[in-house]
Amino acid sequence: MRAEDAFPVRGVARPALPRRSLRLWSVRHARGLAAFYRGFERGLRAAAPLLRRIGYARLERPVAGVERVVKQALFDCRMCGQCVLSATGLSCPMNCPKGLRNGPCGGVRDNGTCEVHPQMPCVWVKAFEGAERMGAVARLGEAQAPIDHRKTGRSSWLQAAQADAAP
Numbered sequence: 001m002r003a004e005d006a007f008p009v010r011g012v013a014r015p016a017l018p019r020r021s022l023r024l025w026s027v028r029h030a031r032g033l034a035a036f037y038r039g040f041e042r043g044l045r046a047a048a049p050l051l052r053r054i055g056y057a058r059l060e061r062p063v064a065g066v067e068r069v070v071k072q073a074l075f076d077c078r079m080c081g082q083c084v085l086s087a088t089g090l091s092c093p094m095n096c097p098k099g100l101r102n103g104p105c106g107g108v109r110d111n112g113t114c115e116v117h118p119q120m121p122c123v124w125v126k127a128f129e130g131a132e133r134m135g136a137v138a139r140l141g142e143a144q145a146p147i148d149h150r151k152t153g154r155s156s157w158l159q160a161a162q163a164d165a166a167p
């Protein structure tokens with residue numbers, strides 16, 4: 001049996017291969033993108049009083065729409081609503097076919113590709129590379145909470161602004 005045939009186990013369908021878009025490029029440019037995002041976050045924080053006046057509920061749909069387009073293109077974002085990119089070297093963990101937000105699993109192949117999709121670089125190997133570029137390898141050790149599906153589709157940007165505005 002070839003190594004790539006070892007998964008799926010009998011009777012279990014192989015999950016769909018995630019899209020790639022620019023996400024490998026984004027990991028290669030993690031340092032610059034992270035610096036840009038820090039500036040963007042400062043802008044969000046500064047705009048928090050205005051955002052509050054307009055109303056977060058009213059802003060949710062349009063902002064989430066813009067966030068979806070931008071982050072899908074750059075990271076293959078799935079709009080989980082609890083973004084952890086800054087802790088994962090800008091490699092979105094929702095692209096892991098096993099859905100691991102605390103990875104990697106024990107199945108990474110010797111060449112750094114995924115156990116499920118041999119042609120795909122492991123999301124967590126990429127996370128390490130991106131984190132190294134960002135100087136944030138220590139953040140990979142942070143335990144991520146289980147996903148809260150009630151937040152799926154919601155804007156992480158607005159949540160960041162709201163959290164920062166909270167007393």
Ligand code: SF4
Nearest residue numbers: 077078079080083092
């Ligand atoms: S962690 Fe969630 S919000 Fe962040 S890029 Fe991935 S799916 Fe999108």
